[in-house]
Amino acid sequence: MVKAAAKQKKQSFRKSVPLLVIALPAILYILVNNYLPMFGVFLAFKDYNFFKGIFGSDWCGLDNFKFLFATENAWIMTRNTILYNLAFIVIGTVFAIAVAILMNEVGKLFRAKFFQSALLLPNLLSWVVIAYIGYAFLNPETGFINNTVLSSLGKEGVAWYTESSKWPFILILVYLWKNMGYSSIIYMASIAGIDKGIFEAARLDGASKLRQIFSITVPLLKPTVIMLTLMSVGRIFFSDFGLFYQVPMNSGALYSTTQTIDTYVYRGLMELNDVGMSAAAALYQSVVGFIVVVAANAVVRKVDSENALF
């Protein structure tokens, strides 16, 4: 009995050897890129000194973390980070699914390929380039919106880079424009994987296109949605630095709606260059992210155990 089990185990291991070999480069990459640097977490608790080195530097307890909570800005940047990420998760998912479904309906013709590429293109641009595209629209003196759109409507121009109230909309719009195409690819792949027979049966029963979408496509996408959402929930304390730093052109007047944890850390530490404080900020974000993922997964497991990640 035991022998047989052991044999089976050995066999299944032998079977998975090729798979492991295939996965090896990726595993190595993760080890080197994500696990090796973890060695440095204790820097977050040290007062780093070059002469004393990493091991010799003095411990300083939680001092490095203080700056994250020191001011009322702490509240603003945490709020911004979380709210933006929530908005991105919800709106981003809705748009990505909508696009995926539409693309699926367009079929496999030339136009489908064209739309796909066109939607994907913004994702290939760097944030700096996008920031300047945005600037071409929003420049208060020569920008397209003030100069062409608003002036032709006979309206006064808006000083876009000093009015913080407009930026939640602008940032979400820019985010969608850049990321929608890319995130819809995964959904397109999932839709392609749905058994065509189900749609056929529905058509025979006289279900309309909309009915098919809401009763077949969307429910069958649920596992994918849950997985992707859980993954982005884990990064809820991180923000896309380029989006929040480059796109608003680093304008001080916009901080109340564009400051996130990452930009705060960057701006604050540009002057101090402190290794310990940067490590502290990253550790804080990771730990909170980890807790949020575990919590979200626990909720999913309670509600719908099949779709939980672990």
Add this chain to the structure above:
Amino acid sequence: MKGKKVVSYFMAAVLMTGICGSVPAAEVHAEGDYEKVVYAFPSFNNIPTEESIASVEEAINEITREKINVEVDLMPLNIAEYTQQVTLALQGGEAVDCFMSLGDFNNCVSTGMAADITDLVDTYAPETRDLIGEEWMKTTTKEGAVYGFPTYKPVALTPMVVYKQKYVDELGIDMSKVNSIEDLTDVLRKVKEAYPDITPLVPVNSGETGIMQAAGDVDFLSDDYTSPKGVLMGESTEVVDFYSTDRFKELCSLTRTWYNEGLIMKDAATTTAAAAELMSADNSFCYVAAYSYPEADTAASLEAQCGNFELGAKIIGEAYLDTSSVNALTWMISSTSKVPEAALKFLNLTFTDKEVVNLIIYGIEGRDYVKDAEDFVSYPEGQDASTVPYTAQLSCGVLGNFFIMYPMAGTNKESLDWELEQNKAAKTSNAMGFSFNSSSVKTEYTAVANVVSQYLPGLQCGSVDPETELPKFIDALNSAGMGSIVSAKQEQLDTWMAENK
């Protein structure tokens, strides 16, 4: 040895997040009996190839072997990544013996990057010590310990307005009457009136109008002028929050007036274009910045970058020297250096030996540059800075001793005298030599830096109303801990004053 390698590998992995590029490995040379010194310097030119660097090294070594029994390894690093690369190299345990503080003397000292060379200076670099002089050596001395030598060059930055000559001529404006930043308003108005399409004043950099440098006698007490915190005003020895001073309020109202009358660029606070680019366009007239060269030289040297318009420059204030104007560029020996004595001996030569410093700057005569009878340097026929095998000419203001470098053709020697004179004659802050150690208020510094970058650009470019925004700014500063910074500075300053008076 092996353990160390692993550690440095780990460190590199830890610190490489998001940073690409590697530090050229400094090899350990066992051959010969000469001590090997690695000299890492920032270059504003293209980084030359290995072979070109090697040939210059060889030429320098011929001198240094004989004079100080040392061989040098030049490590030119791109200015944009200099600090990062040096930091990374030191953390990884690589050999870098001489490096420059690049604006952050205090940080280099408080994080232990720089070695304490107090006991070595008198033996190995007395010439440099005497050249720099007691007054300036104070700026690189902290709590009694010497940490380096400030680059010896024109340091007295004089605020000037740089303008396009043609408008001044056409409108018959007498620039000699412009002697302060306030006097500028009338000139701007005249230009605006005659040419409504022109933006008379453009910013130097994003959100920087030059008013901070034209503010008068302000000692920023180790802060960057773009983000000052506690400062000394004029003769006073009381540390104050710069933004609560009347002077700052005046300057804000001044720029607000400019903004309301359309005299300053509308998006000065957010534009990412710098002065050179903005001045190259047809629709600009002038900008305000501080330079260390005489008026005519400054204007002449800027023309090429500013769209070849004929430029003029007018001094609108007096140079004011504080500690950071001197020690911003300080040459230091790394605390991890195994050969501090040799490194110091070499550093000494970059301040005192004409041949050595010119080799580093210009490379090899005949190949990289030619020199006329009066020692004026130009590039060989048909070549320029980007085509010669080796040049670091643009680093002339950051390496060793500027005054013993060969001048470039087109400059004149009287300017050098003027600059040397300015260095000596410029008004000097009461706290000259004092530098602030921010480690006790790190948290507040981070918070305050954020608040400053939020409000300062808008206020100094006039795009927000100081009546409403300035009080908000001051409130935000106070809640971010400006008070602690000011009192920490005051405390350190008082101690320093007591020791140095």
